[in-house]
Amino acid sequence: MIFDSRFWGLALLFALISAGLTYWLGLNNKQPATSDDDGRRGRNEKKSKITPQSAAMSAAILAFVVDLLIQRIDFYYVQPTLTGSFFGYWTPLFLAIVPAVIIGNLVSGGKAIGRSVLMGLALLIVPAVQTMFETVGPDNAKRFADLPQVTVASDKETLPPTDEQHLIQVTPSMAALKAKTVLSSKGNYSTLYAVGNLTLQAIKGHRYYAAPLVPTNSSDTTWTPLFGGRATSPGYVLVDAEDKDAAPELHDSFKINLFEDMPFGMNLERFVYQAGYDKGELDNATFEVDDNLQPHWTITYVTPAFGNITGKKVDKVLVIDVATDQPVIHAYKPGDAAIKWVDRVISAEVIKTYAKDWGVYGQAYSQASFGNWLQIALGMSKQDTMVPAEGDEGLMLSYTKDDHSVWVVPMTSQNSTDHGVIGVLVFETDINKAKFYPGLRGFNHGGSVSQTMFGATANNINKYGVENLELYNIYGHLTWVAIYTRPQSLGSTFGAIGLMDAQNQEVSEVAYGQDLQSALADYVGKMGHGNGGRTANGLNDTVALDGTIWRIAPNGATYRFQLVGDSKHYFDVSTQTYQGTPLLRDGDHVVGSFMDTHQALASVRDLKLVGNGPGTAAPKVEEKK
Known part of the structure; x- marks a missing residue:
C-alpha cells in the first residue's frame, strides 16, 4: 500500500x-x-x-x-x-x-x-x-423514469419467444456439485483451489455455468500479494446448464491472477480502480468465457446520470483479459459488436434501479404536479405505481429464440402481500432499452408459484425442492419453468423439470418429466386438451387433422400415432380427448385438430373416427325410434 x-x-x-x-x-x-x-x-x-x-x-x-x-x-x-x-x-x-x-x-x-x-x-x-x-419534483421524476428508455407494447403483444430446446435444466446448486466433483478429479487441485462464483452464460449459443479456480492456500492469498506478487490460477470450470447428464469441463491452460475477493494486487476491482476507473461505480464483476473459450472478467462502469450527483448511467463495459499473467483492460460502449458475447452489459443492479424508478415515477400521476409527486415520494399515495416483484423471480435472465438474452422483470403493486403481476418489463442486456407488456397480467409470481409446483404429487415429485423458477414464452404461452432437486451437502441433484402455464396456476396443470422432452410432451398434452380455457395463438395455431393412421402404439398414459403421408408429425392422444383411443388400429381414418407448436411432437385437441381400416368394421349404432 x-x-x-x-x-x-x-x-x-x-x-x-x-x-x-x-x-x-x-x-x-x-x-x-x-x-x-x-x-x-x-x-x-x-x-x-x-x-x-x-x-x-x-x-x-x-x-x-x-x-x-x-x-x-x-x-x-x-x-x-x-x-x-x-x-x-x-x-x-x-x-x-x-x-x-x-x-x-x-x-x-x-x-x-x-x-x-x-x-x-x-x-x-x-x-x-x-x-x-x-x-426533487415531478420534472426530476420524469428524468429518472426516462433513463431506461421504456416503450409500451400493445395489450396483445407477449414476451419474445423462448427456444424450448435450450431451457436451463441445471440449477446453480446442481452446477456447484458438478464443479466440485471435476475439481477433485485433477491431481491436488482440490487442495490448492476452490471453485469461484458460478455464472450462467451463453457460449456459442449454448448455456453454461462458468467459474474461475480460486487459490486457497494462505501463501497464495496473503503472503504473495503482501509482497507485491500475484498467485495464479490455472483456469476455470464449465458446467453444461442445458444437459444435466453432461460431464463438467476443466480448462487449465491459463494464468489467471485477478479475483473478486483477494487482497492487495490480486483484487480485481482494485486493479481496475487504479487503472483510472475511479469516477464511477465498478458494478457487476462477472467471470465470463468468450466463444473461443478465453477467460475474462467483465465489469459495468456506472456513472451518475444527473449533475455528477445521482442517477445511474452505464458509461462503459470493461472487459479484462486474464488468460495470461499480464491482465489487459479493454473499454467498450454498450451495444458494441465486439462484445456481443457478453451476456450482462446492463447489470442486474442497474436493471433493478431502472425498473423501480420507472414503476414508481413513470406514470402520468406522479409527473402531473408537485403535490402528486410528494405524495408518491412519501408513500402517502400509491396511485398508478408498480414495483418489481421481490426475490429471485423479480429479475430473471432469459434467452430468446434469436439467441440473445433479456432481463425479465414481473411488475406488481406496492402492496407487500400482493403476488399478482400487473405487467412485465423486458430489458435488453446489451443496450439501454426496455419494453413493457401491459397485457401480461392476471397471474402470480414468487412463493405461491413455487408452492403450486411443489404440490405436484405424481411420481412423488413433491418429495423434491423447487429451484430456479423462471418465466418463459413457450409455444406462445407464458410458462413458469422450475427444476425439482434433492439437496446434498455440497449442492443438489436433479429430480425432474416442471412446466406450468402462468395463467392457469393449478397443481393438476403442472407438466413434468425426468428429461426435457418428456416434460415438453406433457406440457403440450395439457395445452392440447385446452385445460383452463386456454386458447391457441399465432405461435401455436390449431390445425385440422384428417388422414389414415399408419402406425399407433401405447406411449405411457397416451397413444402415439403417425398418419400416412405425414412424416413431420407424431401425434399424442389420450382417452380424455377421445374415449375410443385404445380401440384405434393401423389403417383407421380419423379427423380432428391438433395444436401446432412447430415441433415434431403434436398434441391432439379433438379426434373422431370416420372410417375403419381393412378387415375391421365399426360397431353399429342403433338409431333411436
Whole structure:
C-alpha cells in the first residue's frame, strides 16, 4: 500500500489541505503557552513561551502525517468513487476535515468550535442542496423514469419467444456439485483451489455455468500479494446448464491472477480502480468465457446520470483479459459488436434501479404536479405505481429464440402481500432499452408459484425442492419453468423439470418429466386438451387433422400415432380427448385438430373416427325410434 505509486498525488494534496485547515483552526488560541524545562538545569526552572503560530504549525505537521496515512488507506482499500459534491472529491475532503477538526480543537483549547461547525455544515449542506436540486419534483421524476428508455407494447403483444430446446435444466446448486466433483478429479487441485462464483452464460449459443479456480492456500492469498506478487490460477470450470447428464469441463491452460475477493494486487476491482476507473461505480464483476473459450472478467462502469450527483448511467463495459499473467483492460460502449458475447452489459443492479424508478415515477400521476409527486415520494399515495416483484423471480435472465438474452422483470403493486403481476418489463442486456407488456397480467409470481409446483404429487415429485423458477414464452404461452432437486451437502441433484402455464396456476396443470422432452410432451398434452380455457395463438395455431393412421402404439398414459403421408408429425392422444383411443388400429381414418407448436411432437385437441381400416368394421349404432 505505502509503496504503491498510484493516488500519491491526491493523498498529498488532501493531506496538505488537512494541515492548512488545522493551522487555521489552531490560530484561534490567542494565549501563548508555556513550557517547563527542568532537565539538566536541576532546580533552575526556565519557562519559554510557545506562540499560537508555532503551536498551530506543530499541529498542522501532525495533521499532515495523520491524514496522509488516512488518505492512503482510503484510496487503496476503500476505493472511493470520485463523484458527487466538491467536483467529486467529497470523500477525501471529508477525511481531510475530520483530523483537522480534532487536532485543531485540541491545540486551540476548544476555541475553534465555531469554525469547525462551519466546515461541517458546508460538508453537509452543499451535497444536500445539490441532491435535492437533481431529485426533487415531478420534472426530476420524469428524468429518472426516462433513463431506461421504456416503450409500451400493445395489450396483445407477449414476451419474445423462448427456444424450448435450450431451457436451463441445471440449477446453480446442481452446477456447484458438478464443479466440485471435476475439481477433485485433477491431481491436488482440490487442495490448492476452490471453485469461484458460478455464472450462467451463453457460449456459442449454448448455456453454461462458468467459474474461475480460486487459490486457497494462505501463501497464495496473503503472503504473495503482501509482497507485491500475484498467485495464479490455472483456469476455470464449465458446467453444461442445458444437459444435466453432461460431464463438467476443466480448462487449465491459463494464468489467471485477478479475483473478486483477494487482497492487495490480486483484487480485481482494485486493479481496475487504479487503472483510472475511479469516477464511477465498478458494478457487476462477472467471470465470463468468450466463444473461443478465453477467460475474462467483465465489469459495468456506472456513472451518475444527473449533475455528477445521482442517477445511474452505464458509461462503459470493461472487459479484462486474464488468460495470461499480464491482465489487459479493454473499454467498450454498450451495444458494441465486439462484445456481443457478453451476456450482462446492463447489470442486474442497474436493471433493478431502472425498473423501480420507472414503476414508481413513470406514470402520468406522479409527473402531473408537485403535490402528486410528494405524495408518491412519501408513500402517502400509491396511485398508478408498480414495483418489481421481490426475490429471485423479480429479475430473471432469459434467452430468446434469436439467441440473445433479456432481463425479465414481473411488475406488481406496492402492496407487500400482493403476488399478482400487473405487467412485465423486458430489458435488453446489451443496450439501454426496455419494453413493457401491459397485457401480461392476471397471474402470480414468487412463493405461491413455487408452492403450486411443489404440490405436484405424481411420481412423488413433491418429495423434491423447487429451484430456479423462471418465466418463459413457450409455444406462445407464458410458462413458469422450475427444476425439482434433492439437496446434498455440497449442492443438489436433479429430480425432474416442471412446466406450468402462468395463467392457469393449478397443481393438476403442472407438466413434468425426468428429461426435457418428456416434460415438453406433457406440457403440450395439457395445452392440447385446452385445460383452463386456454386458447391457441399465432405461435401455436390449431390445425385440422384428417388422414389414415399408419402406425399407433401405447406411449405411457397416451397413444402415439403417425398418419400416412405425414412424416413431420407424431401425434399424442389420450382417452380424455377421445374415449375410443385404445380401440384405434393401423389403417383407421380419423379427423380432428391438433395444436401446432412447430415441433415434431403434436398434441391432439379433438379426434373422431370416420372410417375403419381393412378387415375391421365399426360397431353399429342403433338409431333411436
